[in-house]
Every structure is written in structure tokens, then in C-alpha cells.
Amino acid sequence: MITMTTLTETKLINIRRQLHKIPELALHETETHALLMKIIGDLDQTYLTIKQLPNLPTAILVRVSGSSPKRTIGYRTDIDALPVTESTGLSFASENVGVMHACGHDVHMAVALGVLSYFSEHQPTDNLIFFFQPAEESENGGKLAYEQGAFTDDWRPDEFYGLHDNPDLPAGAIGCRMGTLFxxxxxxxxxxxxxxxxxxxxxxxxxxxxxxxxxxxxxxxxxxxxxxxxxxxxxxxxxxxxxxxxxxxxxxxxxxxxxxxxxxxxxxxxxxxxxxxxxxxxxxxxxxxxxxxxQGGYLPVENNPDLTKRFITYMKETPTIHFVETEPAMTGEDFGYLLSKIPGTMFWLGVEDESQLHSATLTPKESGIEPGVSAITGFIENRMNA
The missing domain is CATH 3.30.70.360 (Alpha-Beta Plaits)
Structure with missing residues (x-):
């Protein structure tokens, strides 16, 4: 079990709620970008390098220098929201009229920040690249970043990972499959x-x-x-x-x-x-x-066989993780474009809710955040020791 440090579970839930209040559409995530930069800037900077893309100004890349790297491991989270009018009644509901984190990207960001927080204080063996990606819901931000040279030289991952929350899975469960996920x-x-x-x-x-x-x-x-x-x-x-x-x-x-x-x-x-x-x-x-x-960047999300087998094996064999083997889904995700260029794996994080993704009433269970951080951090540690 990985223990979180700087960004505790309570802090991550609070961050998720702050992000939920300020949802922004593709390529307009300026408030979100500013809040993410503030949170990342407050982390221990000893091993961190931050990179921004002039032609994609709401994107953020963070490199964590490894102690004796054999590879560079990438982790991606999306940061944009949807043109949906929220009707959850939450005390931290969207303050931007007609826009909502109805796909759970606020949860995605909170989990990514939790993982980054851990490795900012515990230097990884391998290099890590965290990609806070704008424009997943439209405008194919992953493709834009790739075409603008975001992942070149020291910033190119050898393998890439990312998650999507899933209201049909128990909170904190990890779901994945060999082959196509989306x-x-x-x-x-x-x-x-x-x-x-x-x-x-x-x-x-x-x-x-x-x-x-x-x-x-x-x-x-x-x-x-x-x-x-x-x-x-x-x-x-x-x-x-x-x-x-x-x-x-x-x-x-x-x-x-x-x-x-x-x-x-x-x-x-x-x-x-x-x-x-x-x-x-x-x-x-x-x-x-x-x-x-x-089609743009919305290619099928086809998981790499070798990396996905390793990922599933770790998740299945770790007693503290609830793993579920899932069926492919017809939903789209532009992480498929990045996986067509860089081998990797996408997986689900359970957030247990009666409402579905893109619904005005989507209310992910925040109890899924900490288990997600723990599972991903543990897997990356395991991968680096392979």
C-alpha cells in the first residue's frame, strides 16, 4: 500500500471540488490551468521540471527525474469539461453556466496530482512524464500536443498510461482488458x-x-x-x-x-x-x-499487449486492489491517438454512481480517488523495478 504524503486524501478531495466548480470547454481551460499550476508549483520541486506548449497554452507537462532511469514512463490526465448544465445540487456545483465536469475529468486530475505528489517527494528510479491534457472531449488535444512536438527528446515517454472514471464499477476498483478498451x-x-x-x-x-x-x-x-x-x-x-x-x-x-x-x-x-x-x-x-x-485524434484505444498484461497481473495480484476485467466500450477517447504513437495502457477507475458519463447528474464517489492514487503509484513503482 502506497502512503500519500503532501496531497492527502482530504486535500485531493478538496482539489477535486475546486476543479469541479470551474469547468471549462476544450482549449479554453485557463482557470483550470492556473489552479493546476499553483498546485504543482507548491510541490517539492527538487526532481520536477515543468514544460508548457506555446501553441497549446492550457497544456502542462511535468517531468520527474529518475535516480537511475532505464525508461521514461508517461501518465496522462485530461482537464476539459462538457457543454452540460449541471443539476446535481452539490454545494460545489459548477459556477460556469452551461458547462460541467460531466465526464469526471476533475476526478482524473485529482488522481494524477496525487500520483505526482508522491513522486515529487519519493524520487522514482525511472523518469516520469505527467501530461495534463486539454481538449479531450473535442478538438483532439492529444493529437495537437503530439504534432506540436510535446513528446520529443527527454520528454518522450517509452510507454504511456491513463485512466477514465467509470460509474458502473465500485468506487476505487480498477478495470482493464487486453485489446481495445474504447x-x-x-x-x-x-x-x-x-x-x-x-x-x-x-x-x-x-x-x-x-x-x-x-x-x-x-x-x-x-x-x-x-x-x-x-x-x-x-x-x-x-x-x-x-x-x-x-x-x-x-x-x-x-x-x-x-x-x-x-x-x-x-x-x-x-x-x-x-x-x-x-x-x-x-x-x-x-x-x-x-x-x-x-476522425481527428479519436482512434480506437488499443492497449499494448505486453504492457497491459503486466498491468493486469499487478492489479490482480495486489491484495489491496479490487480488479475487474471489463468489456470494450463504444465510447470514444483521444488517448487512442497517443497509444497509436507510443505503446501503453488505458484503464478504468470505479466511481460508483447511478448516473452515467456525460449526464447532468453525474456524481462520482470521491472515495475512489485515494485507492486510484495508491493503485497507480504502486504499479509505477512495480514497473520501475521490473
Whole structure:
């Protein structure tokens, strides 16, 4: 069992509550950045070096110098929030109207600070890199940081770890699995261009409501007839805009949706089939159909086999840790991009709540923070002794 020092459980819970009050959207985490910098600056600086990115100003990297390093171990936490109006009734509820830590990133940050606090006072054997990442929920902050050279030279981890809280697991439990933990996601935008006209003269128009309806129906067959049912995938078309009034035929329609798959190969297969369907609709309806697909940094979170096996073995064999082997989830996470560049493992931290992630009533159990810090710190110590 690792004993926390500077940042005790009580202090970490208080920090989590401070962060919960000031949620900020992707690339606008200025108050959050300032509070994190204050907390990190108050730690023992003997082994610490802080790095910031001029073109990603809310990001923070902290390097902990090892005593006799054989490797550099990275740990990432996300810091942004969601455009959700909080309705928890908590005394420390969001003070920023319409924005909430509805995905638990405040818990993520508190755990990361607890781990960093420990190693600021107990010099690690290996070098450690802590990455406080903006823009996970949108704008793919991990990809932005990587492309801006954040992880070069002494700042490049040999392996990377990160967690996501999970309301379906008991508070403090650690969940993980071999293979893919989270799906990759692609944003879908489809525009239909035809010819508007009077409802009484359909022969003189080209109705894009009908074309869009046909497209939606055919897209549903991609998963059921073009994808291996053992592998699975999801297409959701969540938004449709067309027309202005009941007696005018719409000459334009716009659809927005999302594709999710557990492997990059699966996502690319779905992408191609969707484009095929769009081309068929364009020909069938003598219309112009434009498809825009944007995946950005939201690749599948595919855990490295060797590192994940080591991680799971440690968690299973440590008596003080409640380990749960979990199923893959169709939720997206931009840590997948970093894991496509640097081998590593993502895992769950249980926070036991009836509300789900992205809910306005999400209330993670804070009793999960200390066990999370202890489990992660213990694993890193074990990894350094390997």
C-alpha cells in the first residue's frame, strides 16, 4: 500500500471540488490551468521540471527525474469539461453556466496530482512524464500536443498510461482488458443538393428530403450486412435538417452523425461503405451528395499487449486492489491517438454512481480517488523495478 504524503486524501478531495466548480470547454481551460499550476508549483520541486506548449497554452507537462532511469514512463490526465448544465445540487456545483465536469475529468486530475505528489517527494528510479491534457472531449488535444512536438527528446515517454472514471464499477476498483478498451470515432457530415420547388409540382423539383430518407435507410444496412457481426460497429445519424415550410420541396438536406468501431480497420471499412451508399444515392436521385468524415485524434484505444498484461497481473495480484476485467466500450477517447504513437495502457477507475458519463447528474464517489492514487503509484513503482 502506497502512503500519500503532501496531497492527502482530504486535500485531493478538496482539489477535486475546486476543479469541479470551474469547468471549462476544450482549449479554453485557463482557470483550470492556473489552479493546476499553483498546485504543482507548491510541490517539492527538487526532481520536477515543468514544460508548457506555446501553441497549446492550457497544456502542462511535468517531468520527474529518475535516480537511475532505464525508461521514461508517461501518465496522462485530461482537464476539459462538457457543454452540460449541471443539476446535481452539490454545494460545489459548477459556477460556469452551461458547462460541467460531466465526464469526471476533475476526478482524473485529482488522481494524477496525487500520483505526482508522491513522486515529487519519493524520487522514482525511472523518469516520469505527467501530461495534463486539454481538449479531450473535442478538438483532439492529444493529437495537437503530439504534432506540436510535446513528446520529443527527454520528454518522450517509452510507454504511456491513463485512466477514465467509470460509474458502473465500485468506487476505487480498477478495470482493464487486453485489446481495445474504447472505440474509435469518426464524425459524419452529409450534404444533399437538389432542386427546390412548389409542393404542387414535384416533377419540376428534386426533393432532398426523399433522398436523405433513402440514404438514412440504406446506411442502416452497413452494420447489418457489410460488417462482421463478431467485430461490431455503430453508425448513428443523430441530426437531420431540411426544408423551410410544409408546401415547399426542399432542395437541400444536411445530416450529421457518428461512426464507432473497435479497430481502425473496422472504422475505415465503415467509412468506405458509407461513401459507397452516398454515391449510389447521388446517382439514383440525380443529386449531388457530399460526404465529409473527420476522425481527428479519436482512434480506437488499443492497449499494448505486453504492457497491459503486466498491468493486469499487478492489479490482480495486489491484495489491496479490487480488479475487474471489463468489456470494450463504444465510447470514444483521444488517448487512442497517443497509444497509436507510443505503446501503453488505458484503464478504468470505479466511481460508483447511478448516473452515467456525460449526464447532468453525474456524481462520482470521491472515495475512489485515494485507492486510484495508491493503485497507480504502486504499479509505477512495480514497473520501475521490473
Amino acid at each position: 472505440a474509435g470515432t469518426t464524425e459524419v457530415n452529409v450534404d444533399f443538393e437538389g432542386q427546390g420547388g412548389h409542393a404542387a409540382y414535384p416533377q419540376d423539383a428534386n426533393d432532398m428530403v426523399v433522398a436523405a430518407a433513402a440514404f438514412i435507410s440504406q446506411v442502416q444496412t452497413i452494420i447489418s450486412r457489410s460488417i462482421d457481426p463478431i467485430e461490431g460497429g455503430v453508425i448513428t445519424l443523430g441530426k437531420l435538417e431540411a426544408g423551410t415550410i410544409r408546401n415547399v420541396i426542399a432542395g437541400h438536406a444536411h445530416i450529421e452523425g457518428t461512426i464507432r468501431g473497435l479497430t481502425q480497420t473496422m472504422i475505415e471499412r465503415i467509412d468506405e461503405r458509407l461513401k459507397d451508399v452516398a454515391a449510389g444515392i447521388a446517382r439514383s436521385f440525380n443529386a449531388q451528395v457530399n460526404v465529409t468524415l473527420n
